[in-house]
Amino acid sequence: MPELPEVEWGRRLALATALGRRIERVKVAADPIVFAGLSPRRLARALEGATVIGAHRLGKYLWLELDRTPHVVLHLGMTGGLHTPTRRFLPLASGIKEPLTRWPPRFSKLQMIFGETLNRKIRGGDEGEEGDEGDEGDERDIGARHQLVLADARRLARVRLVDAPLEVPPLSRLGPDLLNERLSFAAFAERLFRRRGMVKGVLLDQAFLAGAGNWIADEVLYQSRLDPRRPVQTLSREETKRLYAKLYRVVSFAVSVQADKTRFPKSWLFHRRWGRVDGAVTSNGQAIEHIVVAGRSTAFVPSVQR
Known part of the structure; x- marks a missing residue:
């Protein structure tokens, strides 16, 4: 199962890919297990047109904060990972790193395609955070580079829509984060x-x-x-x-x-x-x-x- 370091890597990848960008299109697999009864149509309607203003993590959960509610909360399950066309697979510490040979990758469950950066208030990481690619490169390939996919072969990942992620279970039941809330x-x-x-x-x-x-x-x-x-x-x-x-x-x-x-x-x-x-x-x-x-x-x- 992806643990805190792997999920934090995924959060930083999401931050570099999506921060400040409008979700132009969403593709959702028909998987009632991963989406816990959430229909593809409802999920796509909730996300399309929203702008990502933050990428956050608590423990093994991560979520994209949007400029409107609800926000999208992800748990990677046992083998799930986040992917972009130009970045390697989420490096599951216990797994084998495989080259990205097809796009979207096998077992894709949720694919978000982003547009241009919009001038919105953004949150979710320090400026210059490791893994942030910004807008480097040829602008002509923005459509290809700025995509984010959740893929999971074993269908144990979960995707939810939540208005206030920290205020409701499961996140509200978690203890202090081992990276961001170090105790004395x-x-x-x-x-x-x-x-x-x-x-x-x-x-x-x-x-x-x-x-x-x-x-x-x-x-x-x-x-x-x-x-x-x-x-x-x-x-x-x-x-x-x-x-x-x-x-x-x-x-x-x-x-x-x-x-x-x-x-x-x-x-x-x-x-x-x-x-x-x-x-x-x-x-x-x-x-x-x-x-x-x-x-x-x-x-x-x-x-x-x-």
Whole structure:
């Protein structure tokens, strides 16, 4: 499943592609699962003619803010991604990057085609943010470059129309964002120790902190040297400090390299956690075991994580 770094990459791609542009045309696949009963006609009518004035993210959700309501909220599901004709596929950290060989890509669910930039109040990112292409290049190819597609082979992505995304579920139930709302150590510890259960389960709880998923939780616990089955109430102050530091470090680093797994440190468990391979070891030669924790497949290193 795309986790915070991958979804943030998608948000920045959307920002670079659509910010300040009018949605000229919308193509919607007839998929009642992805669109949760929202008809293609209703979605197209809601979006066509609106101007994108912001691109936002909270945890694993992102949404395009329009100059009128409703706004469009996206969740990428397990394998969904955002695409443009001139930018690579969303680099799912656990997946294989494939070249963009056809347009629109296979399994397209929602395609938005944008027009010229309009002079509207815009929101959603700092000026000069990484990934913002602006209006560089030949103006003749604007129609080709300024398109955004949501594609999803497994149909677990979701698209909704919402007037106030932060005020209604599911976004209203999420905890502080791991990238944009960093807690102090004291606030983190207080929030952590209000919870019961295994530490991995708490990290996966989006009401605790929004954005971590399975690979982030495994990586953070490995780097923190904590067994994923440890009850949170048994963590010492020093262990809690390690968990706090590694959690924010892993997320911020993955975002800084645009969720590109080839740029993750070679020492990360990430590179060796996939596939339940017998005899898998870390870069230091330590045995990796696979178990189920909090209902999720979990990779951990018993000789390190206590």
